[in-house]
Amino acid sequence: MADIEPYESALGAIPGAHPYPRTSRYHDAEIGVHRLPDGTEVRYAKRRLLPALDAQETQEHVVGAGERADLLAQRYFGDPGQWWRIADANPALDPRELTDEAGQVIDIPEPGGHRRV
Numbered sequence: 001m002a003d004i005e006p007y008e009s010a011l012g013a014i015p016g017a018h019p020y021p022r023t024s025r026y027h028d029a030e031i032g033v034h035r036l037p038d039g040t041e042v043r044y045a046k047r048r049l050l051p052a053l054d055a056q057e058t059q060e061h062v063v064g065a066g067e068r069a070d071l072l073a074q075r076y077f078g079d080p081g082q083w084w085r086i087a088d089a090n091p092a093l094d095p096r097e098l099t100d101e102a103g104q105v106i107d108i109p110e111p112g113g114h115r116r117v
Contacts, residue, residue: 019031019043030045031045031046032046050091056110057109057110058089059108060107060108061108062104062105063104063106068083069086069099070083070095072098076111086109
């Protein structure tokens with residue numbers, strides 16, 4: 001049976017290393033370690049369970065033709081790499097789901113208002 005080690009133990013094996021940068025969707029995700037039968041360690045980000053956002057933590061946005069999640073992230077957060085914050089607020093795994101239909105209403109988290117898990 002495979003062993004799973006807690007995040008702290010996994011990071012402890014790599015001095016000074018962190019698997020995801022601070023701006024990543026997975027920066028605060030717990031990291032697990034799966035050991036293959038040959039002893040090889042495979043690290044993975046554990047499932048993130050996101051708390052629901054309050055209405056005060058989001059604003060609505062009506063999707064326009066040609067908009068994309070990265071463009072919305074640039075507009076609202078000043079960083080297109082933060083598209084995942086919009087995906088998490090709706091929730092969506094694929095950012096194309098957010099903008100594939102003009103006229104749909106999506107939630108945009110307030111800057112700094114999104115709780116990370």
